[in-house]
Amino acid sequence: MALEIKVLDYGDIELESSFLVLGRDCGRTRRVPTLGFLILGGAYPILVDTGYRSNQIMETLGMRGLQFHENMIENQLSKHGVRMGDVRFVLHTHLHIDHAGKDDLFPMNSTVVVNRRELEYSVSGLMHPQYPAPDIKHLIDRLHGKGALRFLDLEISGPVELMPGVYCEAAGAHTEGSMNVHVHTSEGVATICGDVIYDINDQIVEPFRQNNDGEPQTTGNHGTTKRAEKAAIKKVLANARFILPVHDRPARVESGVVVARLQDSVPGPIVQTLPKRNWFPA
Ligand SMILES: [Zn+2]
Structure with missing residues:
Protein backbone atom coordinates (compact mmCIF):
# COMPACT_ATOMS: atom_id res chain seq x y z
CA MET A 1 0.00 0.00 0.00
CA ALA A 2 1.30 3.45 -0.93
CA LEU A 3 2.20 5.94 1.76
CA GLU A 4 0.14 9.09 2.06
CA ILE A 5 0.27 12.11 4.32
CA GLY A 27 5.23 45.30 13.37
CA ARG A 28 2.27 43.81 11.52
CA THR A 29 0.53 40.68 12.70
CA ARG A 30 0.04 37.57 10.59
CA ARG A 31 -2.16 34.60 11.27
CA VAL A 32 -0.76 31.24 10.21
CA PRO A 33 -1.75 27.61 10.72
CA THR A 34 0.16 25.14 12.88
CA LEU A 35 0.07 21.80 11.14
CA GLY A 36 0.95 18.21 11.89
CA PHE A 37 1.34 15.29 9.51
CA LEU A 38 -0.08 11.79 9.81
CA ILE A 39 1.70 9.24 7.62
CA LEU A 40 -0.64 6.39 6.72
CA GLY A 41 -0.24 3.29 4.58
CA GLY A 42 2.68 1.73 6.46
CA ALA A 43 2.64 -0.97 9.11
CA TYR A 44 1.69 1.65 11.74
CA PRO A 45 0.65 5.30 11.69
CA ILE A 46 3.48 7.78 12.14
CA LEU A 47 2.88 11.32 13.36
CA VAL A 48 5.14 14.27 12.66
CA ASP A 49 4.87 17.16 15.17
CA THR A 50 2.19 17.68 17.80
CA GLY A 51 1.43 21.43 17.86
CA TYR A 52 1.38 23.69 20.90
CA ARG A 53 0.29 22.78 24.42
CA SER A 54 -2.34 25.50 24.96
CA ASN A 55 -3.36 28.98 23.90
CA GLN A 56 -1.91 30.33 27.15
CA ILE A 57 1.57 28.98 26.53
CA MET A 58 1.84 30.93 23.26
CA GLU A 59 1.51 34.14 25.27
CA THR A 60 4.91 33.46 26.84
CA LEU A 61 6.32 34.35 23.39
CA GLY A 62 3.95 37.28 22.87
CA MET A 63 1.98 35.24 20.35
CA ARG A 64 -1.71 34.43 20.28
CA GLY A 65 -2.85 30.83 20.10
CA LEU A 66 -6.15 30.03 18.41
CA GLN A 67 -6.62 26.40 19.29
CA PHE A 68 -10.24 25.24 19.45
CA HIS A 69 -11.96 21.95 20.23
CA GLU A 70 -11.65 20.56 16.70
CA ASN A 71 -7.91 21.31 16.74
CA MET A 72 -7.26 19.01 19.71
CA ILE A 73 -4.80 16.35 18.62
CA GLU A 74 -7.07 13.45 19.49
CA ASN A 75 -9.83 14.98 17.34
CA GLN A 76 -7.49 15.59 14.43
CA LEU A 77 -6.31 11.96 14.57
CA SER A 78 -9.81 10.55 14.92
CA LYS A 79 -10.83 12.21 11.64
CA HIS A 80 -8.61 9.56 10.09
CA GLY A 81 -9.70 6.72 12.35
CA VAL A 82 -6.51 6.85 14.42
CA ARG A 83 -6.37 6.90 18.23
CA MET A 84 -3.47 8.25 20.23
CA GLY A 85 -2.40 4.73 21.24
CA ASP A 86 -2.29 3.57 17.60
CA VAL A 87 0.59 5.90 16.75
CA ARG A 88 3.88 3.98 16.68
CA PHE A 89 6.29 6.90 16.25
CA VAL A 90 5.91 10.58 17.11
CA LEU A 91 8.55 12.42 15.11
CA HIS A 92 9.63 16.00 15.63
CA THR A 93 11.02 18.26 12.96
CA HIS A 94 12.32 20.16 16.00
CA LEU A 95 11.21 20.83 19.58
CA HIS A 96 9.97 24.41 19.49
CA ILE A 97 6.90 25.39 21.51
CA ASP A 98 4.49 24.93 18.58
CA HIS A 99 5.82 21.52 17.49
CA ALA A 100 6.19 19.33 20.59
CA GLY A 101 3.45 20.48 22.96
CA LYS A 102 1.33 17.33 23.24
CA ASP A 103 3.80 14.50 23.67
CA ASP A 104 2.69 13.88 27.25
CA LEU A 105 -0.74 12.82 25.95
CA PHE A 106 0.78 9.85 24.13
CA PRO A 107 1.40 6.56 25.94
CA MET A 108 5.03 5.82 26.78
CA ASN A 109 5.08 2.99 24.23
CA SER A 110 4.45 5.40 21.39
CA THR A 111 8.12 6.19 20.81
CA VAL A 112 9.04 9.85 20.41
CA VAL A 113 11.81 10.23 17.82
CA VAL A 114 14.13 13.24 17.97
CA ASN A 115 17.49 14.15 16.58
CA ARG A 116 19.80 14.06 19.62
CA ARG A 117 21.30 17.40 18.63
CA GLU A 118 17.85 18.99 18.89
CA LEU A 119 17.25 17.87 22.48
CA GLU A 120 20.73 19.17 23.37
CA TYR A 121 20.00 22.45 21.62
CA SER A 122 16.67 22.80 23.43
CA VAL A 123 18.50 23.03 26.76
CA SER A 124 21.39 25.16 25.50
CA GLY A 125 19.61 28.42 26.24
CA LEU A 126 20.29 29.62 22.72
CA MET A 127 16.62 29.92 21.71
CA HIS A 128 15.40 29.74 25.26
CA PRO A 129 11.74 30.84 25.36
CA GLN A 130 10.91 28.83 22.29
CA TYR A 131 11.56 25.61 24.25
CA PRO A 132 9.12 25.76 27.19
CA ALA A 133 9.82 23.87 30.39
CA PRO A 134 6.79 21.53 30.49
CA ASP A 135 7.47 20.15 27.00
CA ILE A 136 11.16 19.60 27.51
CA LYS A 137 10.72 18.18 31.02
CA HIS A 138 8.30 15.63 29.62
CA LEU A 139 10.97 14.49 27.16
CA ILE A 140 13.30 13.94 30.10
CA ASP A 141 10.62 11.67 31.60
CA ARG A 142 10.67 9.76 28.32
CA LEU A 143 14.44 9.58 28.47
CA HIS A 144 13.97 7.51 31.63
CA GLY A 145 11.13 5.35 30.29
CA LYS A 146 12.01 2.16 28.45
CA GLY A 147 11.53 2.62 24.71
CA ALA A 148 9.73 5.94 25.16
CA LEU A 149 12.35 7.97 23.31
CA ARG A 150 14.56 7.26 20.31
CA PHE A 151 17.54 9.39 19.42
CA LEU A 152 18.84 9.91 15.92
CA ASP A 153 22.34 11.22 15.20
CA LEU A 154 21.61 12.52 11.76
CA GLU A 155 24.63 14.80 11.37
CA ILE A 156 26.84 11.72 11.65
CA SER A 157 24.71 8.88 10.29
CA GLY A 158 23.21 10.62 7.29
CA PRO A 159 19.57 9.85 6.42
CA VAL A 160 17.86 7.09 8.43
CA GLU A 161 14.98 4.93 7.21
CA LEU A 162 12.56 4.63 10.10
CA MET A 163 9.98 2.47 8.34
CA PRO A 164 9.92 1.47 4.66
CA GLY A 165 9.62 4.68 2.66
CA VAL A 166 9.99 7.09 5.62
CA TYR A 167 13.40 8.75 6.02
CA CYS A 168 14.74 11.30 8.51
CA GLU A 169 17.55 13.64 7.49
CA ALA A 170 19.31 16.55 9.20
CA ALA A 171 17.77 19.77 7.89
CA GLY A 172 20.74 22.04 8.57
CA ALA A 173 18.54 25.05 9.26
CA HIS A 174 16.10 26.80 11.64
CA THR A 175 17.56 25.12 14.74
CA GLU A 176 20.82 23.24 15.13
CA GLY A 177 19.05 19.89 15.37
CA SER A 178 16.11 20.27 12.99
CA MET A 179 15.28 17.34 10.75
CA ASN A 180 13.30 16.81 7.59
CA VAL A 181 11.08 13.78 7.09
CA HIS A 182 10.97 12.39 3.58
CA VAL A 183 8.01 10.20 2.63
CA HIS A 184 8.11 8.17 -0.56
CA THR A 185 4.61 8.47 -2.04
CA SER A 186 3.19 7.13 -5.30
CA GLU A 187 3.80 10.57 -6.85
CA GLY A 188 7.32 11.10 -5.57
CA VAL A 189 9.14 12.25 -2.46
CA ALA A 190 7.20 14.47 -0.06
CA THR A 191 9.43 16.38 2.35
CA ILE A 192 8.03 17.53 5.68
CA CYS A 193 10.40 20.41 6.32
CA GLY A 194 9.24 21.87 9.65
CA ASP A 195 10.19 25.53 9.92
CA VAL A 196 13.03 25.45 7.37
CA ILE A 197 10.37 27.20 5.27
CA TYR A 198 7.63 29.32 6.86
CA ASP A 199 6.01 31.00 3.86
CA ILE A 200 6.20 29.37 0.44
CA ASN A 201 5.06 32.40 -1.53
CA ASP A 202 7.09 35.11 0.19
CA GLN A 203 10.27 33.06 0.62
CA ILE A 204 10.34 31.04 -2.61
CA VAL A 205 7.75 31.92 -5.25
CA GLU A 206 8.18 35.70 -4.96
CA PRO A 207 10.94 35.99 -2.38
CA PHE A 208 10.70 39.19 -0.37
CA ARG A 209 13.41 41.75 -1.28
CA GLN A 210 15.59 39.26 -3.14
CA ASN A 211 17.26 40.46 -6.30
CA ASN A 212 19.11 37.39 -7.48
CA ASP A 213 17.62 34.69 -9.62
CA GLY A 214 16.39 31.69 -7.63
CA GLU A 215 17.45 33.19 -4.30
CA PRO A 216 15.10 32.35 -1.42
CA GLN A 217 14.48 34.76 1.46
CA THR A 218 15.21 33.39 4.94
CA THR A 219 12.82 33.35 7.84
CA GLY A 220 13.25 35.94 10.58
CA ASN A 221 13.68 33.20 13.16
CA HIS A 222 16.69 31.02 12.67
CA GLY A 223 19.53 29.53 14.69
CA THR A 224 22.05 28.97 11.89
CA THR A 225 23.67 31.27 9.34
CA LYS A 226 21.90 33.00 6.45
CA ARG A 227 23.96 30.92 4.04
CA ALA A 228 22.97 27.67 5.76
CA GLU A 229 19.30 28.71 5.86
CA LYS A 230 19.23 29.51 2.15
CA ALA A 231 21.10 26.37 1.19
CA ALA A 232 18.76 24.23 3.28
CA ILE A 233 15.75 25.69 1.46
CA LYS A 234 17.43 25.06 -1.89
CA LYS A 235 18.23 21.50 -0.90
CA VAL A 236 14.60 20.77 -0.02
CA LEU A 237 13.43 22.24 -3.34
CA ALA A 238 16.02 20.33 -5.33
CA ASN A 239 15.06 16.94 -3.96
CA ALA A 240 11.31 16.93 -3.31
CA ARG A 241 8.19 16.58 -5.42
CA PHE A 242 6.12 17.97 -2.55
CA ILE A 243 7.14 20.30 0.27
CA LEU A 244 5.20 20.40 3.54
CA PRO A 245 6.08 23.19 5.97
CA VAL A 246 4.34 23.39 9.34
CA HIS A 247 2.97 26.94 9.01
CA ASP A 248 1.86 26.96 5.37
CA ARG A 249 -0.09 24.59 3.16
CA PRO A 250 1.79 22.04 1.02
CA ALA A 251 3.11 22.71 -2.46
CA ARG A 252 3.99 20.65 -5.50
CA VAL A 253 7.45 21.16 -6.95
CA GLU A 254 8.76 20.40 -10.43
CA SER A 255 12.44 20.86 -11.27
CA GLY A 256 12.90 22.99 -8.18
CA VAL A 257 9.98 25.30 -9.03
CA VAL A 258 6.75 25.53 -7.02
CA VAL A 259 3.96 24.77 -9.51
CA ALA A 260 0.86 24.18 -7.39
CA ARG A 261 -0.60 24.21 -3.89
CA LEU A 262 -2.46 21.50 -2.02
CA GLN A 263 -4.58 21.56 1.12
CA ASP A 264 -5.27 18.50 3.22
CA SER A 265 -3.37 15.54 1.85
CA VAL A 266 -0.28 14.62 -0.14
CA PRO A 267 -0.65 13.25 -2.72
CA GLY A 268 -4.02 14.94 -3.04
CA PRO A 269 -6.12 17.42 -4.97
CA ILE A 270 -4.50 20.58 -6.34
CA VAL A 271 -6.26 23.68 -4.96
CA GLN A 272 -4.22 26.29 -6.82
CA THR A 273 -2.04 26.08 -9.91
CA LEU A 274 0.66 28.73 -10.09
CA PRO A 275 1.30 30.65 -13.30
CA LYS A 276 3.90 29.04 -15.56
CA ARG A 277 7.36 30.33 -14.80
CA ASN A 278 8.75 32.90 -17.16
CA TRP A 279 12.27 31.61 -17.84
CA PHE A 280 13.62 35.12 -18.35
CA PRO A 281 13.54 37.57 -15.44
CA ALA A 282 10.53 39.86 -15.60
ZN1 LIG B 1 6.95 26.58 14.22
Whole structure:
Protein backbone atom coordinates (compact mmCIF):
# COMPACT_ATOMS: atom_id res chain seq x y z
CA MET A 1 0.00 0.00 0.00
CA ALA A 2 1.30 3.45 -0.93
CA LEU A 3 2.20 5.94 1.76
CA GLU A 4 0.14 9.09 2.06
CA ILE A 5 0.27 12.11 4.32
CA LYS A 6 -2.77 13.63 5.99
CA VAL A 7 -2.41 17.25 7.06
CA LEU A 8 -3.61 17.87 10.64
CA ASP A 9 -4.72 21.32 11.81
CA TYR A 10 -3.67 22.10 15.39
CA GLY A 11 -4.95 25.67 15.33
CA ASP A 12 -3.64 29.00 14.10
CA ILE A 13 -1.19 31.36 15.76
CA GLU A 14 -0.89 35.12 15.41
CA LEU A 15 2.63 36.52 15.37
CA GLU A 16 4.71 39.33 14.01
CA SER A 17 5.14 39.17 10.24
CA SER A 18 8.93 39.67 10.08
CA PHE A 19 9.39 36.73 12.44
CA LEU A 20 8.19 34.58 9.55
CA VAL A 21 9.88 36.29 6.60
CA LEU A 22 12.96 38.39 7.35
CA GLY A 23 12.21 42.12 7.14
CA ARG A 24 8.62 41.73 5.94
CA ASP A 25 5.90 44.10 7.26
CA CYS A 26 7.69 44.84 10.52
CA GLY A 27 5.23 45.30 13.37
CA ARG A 28 2.27 43.81 11.52
CA THR A 29 0.53 40.68 12.70
CA ARG A 30 0.04 37.57 10.59
CA ARG A 31 -2.16 34.60 11.27
CA VAL A 32 -0.76 31.24 10.21
CA PRO A 33 -1.75 27.61 10.72
CA THR A 34 0.16 25.14 12.88
CA LEU A 35 0.07 21.80 11.14
CA GLY A 36 0.95 18.21 11.89
CA PHE A 37 1.34 15.29 9.51
CA LEU A 38 -0.08 11.79 9.81
CA ILE A 39 1.70 9.24 7.62
CA LEU A 40 -0.64 6.39 6.72
CA GLY A 41 -0.24 3.29 4.58
CA GLY A 42 2.68 1.73 6.46
CA ALA A 43 2.64 -0.97 9.11
CA TYR A 44 1.69 1.65 11.74
CA PRO A 45 0.65 5.30 11.69
CA ILE A 46 3.48 7.78 12.14
CA LEU A 47 2.88 11.32 13.36
CA VAL A 48 5.14 14.27 12.66
CA ASP A 49 4.87 17.16 15.17
CA THR A 50 2.19 17.68 17.80
CA GLY A 51 1.43 21.43 17.86
CA TYR A 52 1.38 23.69 20.90
CA ARG A 53 0.29 22.78 24.42
CA SER A 54 -2.34 25.50 24.96
CA ASN A 55 -3.36 28.98 23.90
CA GLN A 56 -1.91 30.33 27.15
CA ILE A 57 1.57 28.98 26.53
CA MET A 58 1.84 30.93 23.26
CA GLU A 59 1.51 34.14 25.27
CA THR A 60 4.91 33.46 26.84
CA LEU A 61 6.32 34.35 23.39
CA GLY A 62 3.95 37.28 22.87
CA MET A 63 1.98 35.24 20.35
CA ARG A 64 -1.71 34.43 20.28
CA GLY A 65 -2.85 30.83 20.10
CA LEU A 66 -6.15 30.03 18.41
CA GLN A 67 -6.62 26.40 19.29
CA PHE A 68 -10.24 25.24 19.45
CA HIS A 69 -11.96 21.95 20.23
CA GLU A 70 -11.65 20.56 16.70
CA ASN A 71 -7.91 21.31 16.74
CA MET A 72 -7.26 19.01 19.71
CA ILE A 73 -4.80 16.35 18.62
CA GLU A 74 -7.07 13.45 19.49
CA ASN A 75 -9.83 14.98 17.34
CA GLN A 76 -7.49 15.59 14.43
CA LEU A 77 -6.31 11.96 14.57
CA SER A 78 -9.81 10.55 14.92
CA LYS A 79 -10.83 12.21 11.64
CA HIS A 80 -8.61 9.56 10.09
CA GLY A 81 -9.70 6.72 12.35
CA VAL A 82 -6.51 6.85 14.42
CA ARG A 83 -6.37 6.90 18.23
CA MET A 84 -3.47 8.25 20.23
CA GLY A 85 -2.40 4.73 21.24
CA ASP A 86 -2.29 3.57 17.60
CA VAL A 87 0.59 5.90 16.75
CA ARG A 88 3.88 3.98 16.68
CA PHE A 89 6.29 6.90 16.25
CA VAL A 90 5.91 10.58 17.11
CA LEU A 91 8.55 12.42 15.11
CA HIS A 92 9.63 16.00 15.63
CA THR A 93 11.02 18.26 12.96
CA HIS A 94 12.32 20.16 16.00
CA LEU A 95 11.21 20.83 19.58
CA HIS A 96 9.97 24.41 19.49
CA ILE A 97 6.90 25.39 21.51
CA ASP A 98 4.49 24.93 18.58
CA HIS A 99 5.82 21.52 17.49
CA ALA A 100 6.19 19.33 20.59
CA GLY A 101 3.45 20.48 22.96
CA LYS A 102 1.33 17.33 23.24
CA ASP A 103 3.80 14.50 23.67
CA ASP A 104 2.69 13.88 27.25
CA LEU A 105 -0.74 12.82 25.95
CA PHE A 106 0.78 9.85 24.13
CA PRO A 107 1.40 6.56 25.94
CA MET A 108 5.03 5.82 26.78
CA ASN A 109 5.08 2.99 24.23
CA SER A 110 4.45 5.40 21.39
CA THR A 111 8.12 6.19 20.81
CA VAL A 112 9.04 9.85 20.41
CA VAL A 113 11.81 10.23 17.82
CA VAL A 114 14.13 13.24 17.97
CA ASN A 115 17.49 14.15 16.58
CA ARG A 116 19.80 14.06 19.62
CA ARG A 117 21.30 17.40 18.63
CA GLU A 118 17.85 18.99 18.89
CA LEU A 119 17.25 17.87 22.48
CA GLU A 120 20.73 19.17 23.37
CA TYR A 121 20.00 22.45 21.62
CA SER A 122 16.67 22.80 23.43
CA VAL A 123 18.50 23.03 26.76
CA SER A 124 21.39 25.16 25.50
CA GLY A 125 19.61 28.42 26.24
CA LEU A 126 20.29 29.62 22.72
CA MET A 127 16.62 29.92 21.71
CA HIS A 128 15.40 29.74 25.26
CA PRO A 129 11.74 30.84 25.36
CA GLN A 130 10.91 28.83 22.29
CA TYR A 131 11.56 25.61 24.25
CA PRO A 132 9.12 25.76 27.19
CA ALA A 133 9.82 23.87 30.39
CA PRO A 134 6.79 21.53 30.49
CA ASP A 135 7.47 20.15 27.00
CA ILE A 136 11.16 19.60 27.51
CA LYS A 137 10.72 18.18 31.02
CA HIS A 138 8.30 15.63 29.62
CA LEU A 139 10.97 14.49 27.16
CA ILE A 140 13.30 13.94 30.10
CA ASP A 141 10.62 11.67 31.60
CA ARG A 142 10.67 9.76 28.32
CA LEU A 143 14.44 9.58 28.47
CA HIS A 144 13.97 7.51 31.63
CA GLY A 145 11.13 5.35 30.29
CA LYS A 146 12.01 2.16 28.45
CA GLY A 147 11.53 2.62 24.71
CA ALA A 148 9.73 5.94 25.16
CA LEU A 149 12.35 7.97 23.31
CA ARG A 150 14.56 7.26 20.31
CA PHE A 151 17.54 9.39 19.42
CA LEU A 152 18.84 9.91 15.92
CA ASP A 153 22.34 11.22 15.20
CA LEU A 154 21.61 12.52 11.76
CA GLU A 155 24.63 14.80 11.37
CA ILE A 156 26.84 11.72 11.65
CA SER A 157 24.71 8.88 10.29
CA GLY A 158 23.21 10.62 7.29
CA PRO A 159 19.57 9.85 6.42
CA VAL A 160 17.86 7.09 8.43
CA GLU A 161 14.98 4.93 7.21
CA LEU A 162 12.56 4.63 10.10
CA MET A 163 9.98 2.47 8.34
CA PRO A 164 9.92 1.47 4.66
CA GLY A 165 9.62 4.68 2.66
CA VAL A 166 9.99 7.09 5.62
CA TYR A 167 13.40 8.75 6.02
CA CYS A 168 14.74 11.30 8.51
CA GLU A 169 17.55 13.64 7.49
CA ALA A 170 19.31 16.55 9.20
CA ALA A 171 17.77 19.77 7.89
CA GLY A 172 20.74 22.04 8.57
CA ALA A 173 18.54 25.05 9.26
CA HIS A 174 16.10 26.80 11.64
CA THR A 175 17.56 25.12 14.74
CA GLU A 176 20.82 23.24 15.13
CA GLY A 177 19.05 19.89 15.37
CA SER A 178 16.11 20.27 12.99
CA MET A 179 15.28 17.34 10.75
CA ASN A 180 13.30 16.81 7.59
CA VAL A 181 11.08 13.78 7.09
CA HIS A 182 10.97 12.39 3.58
CA VAL A 183 8.01 10.20 2.63
CA HIS A 184 8.11 8.17 -0.56
CA THR A 185 4.61 8.47 -2.04
CA SER A 186 3.19 7.13 -5.30
CA GLU A 187 3.80 10.57 -6.85
CA GLY A 188 7.32 11.10 -5.57
CA VAL A 189 9.14 12.25 -2.46
CA ALA A 190 7.20 14.47 -0.06
CA THR A 191 9.43 16.38 2.35
CA ILE A 192 8.03 17.53 5.68
CA CYS A 193 10.40 20.41 6.32
CA GLY A 194 9.24 21.87 9.65
CA ASP A 195 10.19 25.53 9.92
CA VAL A 196 13.03 25.45 7.37
CA ILE A 197 10.37 27.20 5.27
CA TYR A 198 7.63 29.32 6.86
CA ASP A 199 6.01 31.00 3.86
CA ILE A 200 6.20 29.37 0.44
CA ASN A 201 5.06 32.40 -1.53
CA ASP A 202 7.09 35.11 0.19
CA GLN A 203 10.27 33.06 0.62
CA ILE A 204 10.34 31.04 -2.61
CA VAL A 205 7.75 31.92 -5.25
CA GLU A 206 8.18 35.70 -4.96
CA PRO A 207 10.94 35.99 -2.38
CA PHE A 208 10.70 39.19 -0.37
CA ARG A 209 13.41 41.75 -1.28
CA GLN A 210 15.59 39.26 -3.14
CA ASN A 211 17.26 40.46 -6.30
CA ASN A 212 19.11 37.39 -7.48
CA ASP A 213 17.62 34.69 -9.62
CA GLY A 214 16.39 31.69 -7.63
CA GLU A 215 17.45 33.19 -4.30
CA PRO A 216 15.10 32.35 -1.42
CA GLN A 217 14.48 34.76 1.46
CA THR A 218 15.21 33.39 4.94
CA THR A 219 12.82 33.35 7.84
CA GLY A 220 13.25 35.94 10.58
CA ASN A 221 13.68 33.20 13.16
CA HIS A 222 16.69 31.02 12.67
CA GLY A 223 19.53 29.53 14.69
CA THR A 224 22.05 28.97 11.89
CA THR A 225 23.67 31.27 9.34
CA LYS A 226 21.90 33.00 6.45
CA ARG A 227 23.96 30.92 4.04
CA ALA A 228 22.97 27.67 5.76
CA GLU A 229 19.30 28.71 5.86
CA LYS A 230 19.23 29.51 2.15
CA ALA A 231 21.10 26.37 1.19
CA ALA A 232 18.76 24.23 3.28
CA ILE A 233 15.75 25.69 1.46
CA LYS A 234 17.43 25.06 -1.89
CA LYS A 235 18.23 21.50 -0.90
CA VAL A 236 14.60 20.77 -0.02
CA LEU A 237 13.43 22.24 -3.34
CA ALA A 238 16.02 20.33 -5.33
CA ASN A 239 15.06 16.94 -3.96
CA ALA A 240 11.31 16.93 -3.31
CA ARG A 241 8.19 16.58 -5.42
CA PHE A 242 6.12 17.97 -2.55
CA ILE A 243 7.14 20.30 0.27
CA LEU A 244 5.20 20.40 3.54
CA PRO A 245 6.08 23.19 5.97
CA VAL A 246 4.34 23.39 9.34
CA HIS A 247 2.97 26.94 9.01
CA ASP A 248 1.86 26.96 5.37
CA ARG A 249 -0.09 24.59 3.16
CA PRO A 250 1.79 22.04 1.02
CA ALA A 251 3.11 22.71 -2.46
CA ARG A 252 3.99 20.65 -5.50
CA VAL A 253 7.45 21.16 -6.95
CA GLU A 254 8.76 20.40 -10.43
CA SER A 255 12.44 20.86 -11.27
CA GLY A 256 12.90 22.99 -8.18
CA VAL A 257 9.98 25.30 -9.03
CA VAL A 258 6.75 25.53 -7.02
CA VAL A 259 3.96 24.77 -9.51
CA ALA A 260 0.86 24.18 -7.39
CA ARG A 261 -0.60 24.21 -3.89
CA LEU A 262 -2.46 21.50 -2.02
CA GLN A 263 -4.58 21.56 1.12
CA ASP A 264 -5.27 18.50 3.22
CA SER A 265 -3.37 15.54 1.85
CA VAL A 266 -0.28 14.62 -0.14
CA PRO A 267 -0.65 13.25 -2.72
CA GLY A 268 -4.02 14.94 -3.04
CA PRO A 269 -6.12 17.42 -4.97
CA ILE A 270 -4.50 20.58 -6.34
CA VAL A 271 -6.26 23.68 -4.96
CA GLN A 272 -4.22 26.29 -6.82
CA THR A 273 -2.04 26.08 -9.91
CA LEU A 274 0.66 28.73 -10.09
CA PRO A 275 1.30 30.65 -13.30
CA LYS A 276 3.90 29.04 -15.56
CA ARG A 277 7.36 30.33 -14.80
CA ASN A 278 8.75 32.90 -17.16
CA TRP A 279 12.27 31.61 -17.84
CA PHE A 280 13.62 35.12 -18.35
CA PRO A 281 13.54 37.57 -15.44
CA ALA A 282 10.53 39.86 -15.60
ZN1 LIG B 1 6.95 26.58 14.22
